Amino acid sequence: MTLPLNRPILSRYILYRHLASGGMADIYEANDFVVNKDVAIKFLKEKSLKNEYELELFKNEARYAAIFNHPHIMKIYNVGEYEGQPFVSYELLKGKTLKEVLDERGKLSFDEVIDYMLQILDGVDALHEREIIHNDLKPDNLFIVRDGTIKIVDFGIASHIYSKEQKETLGSVNYVAPEVLISKKRSYQSDIYSCGIILFELLTGRVPFEGAHSGEVINQLLKNDVPSIKKYTNISNIEDFDYIVNKATNKVNSNRYKTVKEFIADLNRLKRHERVKKSNVFTRWFK
Numbered sequence: 001m002t003l004p005l006n007r008p009i010l011s012r013y014i015l016y017r018h019l020a021s022g023g024m025a026d027i028y029e030a031n032d033f034v035v036n037k038d039v040a041i042k043f044l045k046e047k048s049l050k051n052e053y054e055l056e057l058f059k060n061e062a063r064y065a066a067i068f069n070h071p072h073i074m075k076i077y078n079v080g081e082y083e084g085q086p087f088v089s090y091e092l093l094k095g096k097t098l099k100e101v102l103d104e105r106g107k108l109s110f111d112e113v114i115d116y117m118l119q120i121l122d123g124v125d126a127l128h129e130r131e132i133i134h135n136d137l138k139p140d141n142l143f144i145v146r147d148g149t150i151k152i153v154d155f156g157i158a159s160h161i162y163s164k165e166q167k168e169t170l171g172s173v174n175y176v177a178p179e180v181l182i183s184k185k186r187s188y189q190s191d192i193y194s195c196g197i198i199l200f201e202l203l204t205g206r207v208p209f210e211g212a213h214s215g216e217v218i219n220q221l222l223k224n225d226v227p228s229i230k231k232y233t234n235i236s237n238i239e240d241f242d243y244i245v246n247k248a249t250n251k252v253n254s255n256r257y258k259t260v261k262e263f264i265a266d267l268n269r270l271k272r273h274e275r276v277k278k279s280n281v282f283t284r285w286f287k
Contacts, residue, residue, distance in 0.1 A: 024048045044086045057156040064158040072123030074153045095146045099139035106205030113202045119150040125260040131161045136171035137194035173214045174207045189253040196248025204232035240276040
């Protein structure tokens with residue numbers, strides 16, 4: 001279906017321009033003239049209407065993101081259909097993804113790393129407070145608005161902590177916890193693992209494991225520990241950052257941070273230029 005531009009639809013929206021097109025959806029910049037607000041609208045493509053899995057992913061995003069009114073989680077405004085085509089309207093974000101920033105600049109400064117990670121973790125903590133796991137945290141799904149605010153986006157494979165349904169989609173293998181790859185068992189700690197990998201990437205400008213294809217990455221991830229960031233950077237407080245990264249990404253999920261709040265507390269210690277208290281579990285890194 002060709003969507004009409006510059007005329008009202010649904011007695012509420014005027015589509016201004018096409019912003020992007022993905023495998024499942026088209027995204028438009030629009031105005032919601034009922035509340036006089038510029039928004040983005042994502043329309044599910046007609047071919048995806050016939051694909052039950054893609055339709056469920058689309059519904060899932062609205063189901064979970066719409067719960068929140070949080071500064072670091074993308075706001076969903078409305079859900080509906082236009083001539084049988086499902087859509088979601090959400091806040092219009094202008095800026096760049098964290099992935100785009102990393103591709104342009106590589107590793108970031110101490111202050112930027114702390115600022116971005118505390119924002120990301122604040123959003124993830126809000127998800128976990130509502131018993132929701134994002135399941136696909138990575139720089140592509142973290143949007144930096146022009147004022148420096150980070151928003152978590154893309155809730156397509158998010159799930160409730162007590163859901164009996166296992167999501168078949170794994171997300172990007174560079175950020176997926178080992179236990180998810182092995183058994184698809186997801187938990188708050190699997191989100192924490194993903195955040196630990198993001199922290200590694202902000203500090204070093206690269207992901208811990210790289211390969212020509214996903215199979216090579218998975219093989220390395222399952223066999224090896226996340227390497228020390230000291231191999232790739234000499235940032236200040238490197239010993240403490242190294243400890244935090246490796247606690248967040250421990251292969252044994254019960255050895256990771258128990259909560260996002262614990263992760264935040266350690267980063268706030270670094271922000272205040274205090275030393276991080278190290279657990280005996282991780283002394284092998286610091287002999």
